[in-house]
Amino acid sequence: MVQRARLDAPQVAVIGGGYAGMACAVELVRKGARVAVFERASVMGGRARRVEKDGLSVDNGQHLLLGAYSETQRLLRHVGVRPSVFHSAPLDLYYPGKFRLTAASLPAPLHLAVGLLRAQGMDWSERRACLRFIQHLKAQRFRLPVHLTVSQLLDNATQPERLRRFLWEPLCVAALNTPAAEASARVFANVLRDTLAAGASASELLIPKIDLSELFPVPAARWLGRNGGQVYVTEAITEIVPHGPRYRLEGDPVSARRFDHVVVATAPYHATDLLAPFAALAPLVASIQALPYEPILTTYLQYDDSVRLPAPMIGAEGGLAQWFFDRGQTGGPAGLIAAVISARGPHLDIPKHEVELAIHNELETLLDRRLPPADSILTITEKRATFACRPQLARPGVKTAQRGIWLAGDYVDGPYPATIEGAVRAGVGCAQAVAGATKNDQQ
Missing domain, CATH: 3.90.660.10 (Polyamine Oxidase; Chain A, domain 2)
Incomplete structure (x- = not known):
């Protein structure tokens, strides 16, 4: 259900039309805010978008989603995207002639147990070691020391070389985009908790049949337009300028407009240019610039x-x-x-x-x-x-030290690595924080 924005509803600018920005905008409109989204490019999606070059129309990178991406799927449904846009299949790790593990369509833990029974390229000791590893994580409730790397975790759990080479290390690099020797075991455990250890539907592979711009950002923009939001493309915001307790944006085509809140939902290396003029945000800018x-x-x-x-x-x-x-x-x-x-x-x-x-x-x-x-x-x-999803990496929160300035993006603090689900959750969390701050101001 969408709350229609009142004339005295807060005005929120969202800078960035990627997955985080559009998720934030949709959630804010659902809560009754007046929202304007500004995207500098002509194609929406940020770092998950359509690219057209040399006669090919493709995504800027091959992405897939998982059944565990609950927030992404919720918002897709909300803006009218049907599940049929995905090619869905059980998790299938297939190295032709060498290894294959396919999760069975059964409740946990049978989906993995039956999958292991049918697995190709694994002996019985390796099958037991795989189950032992999941049990090792469950015994710790998937809460691992912050300093631990994935390689150290695999060492501690005495995982065989073949499982490391065809299962755990490829999953680590695919999910965290960080080599296992450097990757955070805590974040990797979060991913395994919500996918492989959660059941067949959670670990299901969802490969979009359409491009990433059309998957969510474009339908979200249409939904915003139908529900009172505004979306501007090819509008580069170059500066956030304080105007009393509110803000104006350099590059806003409606130059007289003032915003109560501004959400910076760009890539982190673009966010620092917008945040740097605020003295209170100097430590935040330094921490973002330090991200590997x-x-x-x-x-x-x-x-x-x-x-x-x-x-x-x-x-x-x-x-x-x-x-x-x-x-x-x-x-x-x-x-x-x-x-x-x-x-x-x-x-x-x-x-x-x-x-x-x-x-x-x-x-x-x-x-x-x-x-x-x-x-x-x-x-x-x-x-x-x-x-780079490394142990003890300092990730900023959605709230900043500058009143009315917020962050949304796959790099903000959260349980997941830089994935589409991580971006969407960050956007939703930012919208909830903005709505909460607005409610407190009105009381």
Whole structure:
């Protein structure tokens, strides 16, 4: 249910039309606020958006969602996005000829136990070790020391090398975009708690059939328009200027407008430019500037329709690419393959055309066949795709020391790494904090 905004309702500006910003805006409008969203780009979605180049229309990186993404799915339903936009399947970690673990469609813990019974490339000691690891986490209620890395956690739980190589370390890099030797075990445990340890539906893979801009930001913008919100694209906000107890924005097309609250929902490295003029925010700016980052490289190869993977998603090891996605099996053009390399690695020091050739060769090895030349190839490297999810990393909260200035983004403090769900939860949490502050002011 949406509360219609009264004329005396607080005015809130949201700077950034990505997942966090749009989630915040939708939640604020639901609570009766008057909201304006400003996005500097022509395409909405922030770091999860559509890119059109060299004849290809693709996402700036291959993303997938999980059944455990409860807040994302709630808001998708609210703005009218139907579940049919996803290709959904049980969690399937498949390395052709080497390893396969598919969760069964059963309640926890049977989904994992039956999956392990059917697993390929695992002996009985490895199956027991996998169950023992989950029990190890459950015994600690998934609350791990803040200083622990994922590698140290795996050492403590005496996980076999094969499980580390094909299960835990790939899951760590895929979820946290941080190598296991550097990744936070506490955050990794949170991810496992809400997915693999929670049941088949929670660990279900949800691969969007449509691009990431159309998945949520664009439907959210339409919903905002129908419910009194305003969304501006190609409107770069360059400064937040105090105006008495309120704020005006340099770049706002309605120059006379004043806002009670401003939510900075940009990427963290853009947020600091907007926050720096406020003396009270100097420590916050320094902490954001200190955030470490990890890249994600995605190479799209458009082959003819004879090229098809044995599953919509397959793993690779020993080369550059870590995962291959067959977009033709999930609503995209037949023959479109996406190869993903998460986190830092030797690929960053190799010329782009050599990376693309290596990925083509690795795909031939995986499929055990010669492939025709790709009709088109597009490589997208997001050098600061996510923050590096390391132990004891200081992440800011949604509230700042400057009254009326708030943060939303996948980097703000929360239980999850920099994922779509993390961004959405940050946006919802920010909206709740703004609404709570407004209610206190009115009392």
